[in-house]
Amino acid sequence: MNTTNQRLIRLPEVLKRTGFGKAWIYRLIKDDKFPAPVKIGTRAVAFVESEIDAWIQSVIETSRNNVA
Numbered sequence: 899m900n901t902t903n904q905r906l907i908r909l910p911e912v913l914k915r916t917g918f919g920k921a922w923i924y925r926l927i928k929d930d931k932f933p934a935p936v937k938i939g940t941r942a943v944a945f946v947e948s949e950i951d952a953w954i955q956s957v958i959e960t961s962r963n964n965v966a
Contacts, residue, residue, distance in 0.1 A: 906936065906944035915950060 912923060926932035933953055935943035 905947040906938060907947045907950065908944050909935075912945050912950055915954065 909920065909923070913920065916923065918926075923932060927934050933945060933949035935945050938944045
């Protein structure tokens with residue numbers, strides 16, 4: 899397992915980074931279009947930072963490739 903720069907971030911940080919709302923994030927997760935959170939407690943989840951960063955990068959690349 900690769901643990902370099904693996905950090906868990908909570909939903910408010912994900913919302914800030916993506917510009918999406920909570921409902922839209924969870925809809926994307928349901929549709930397998932966004933990285934799923936990991937359970938960190940009985941009622942708490944977090945997201946793997948590197949997975950969110952990779953998703954953001956793929957959205958940027960897809961957008962730029964479709965424009966050109």
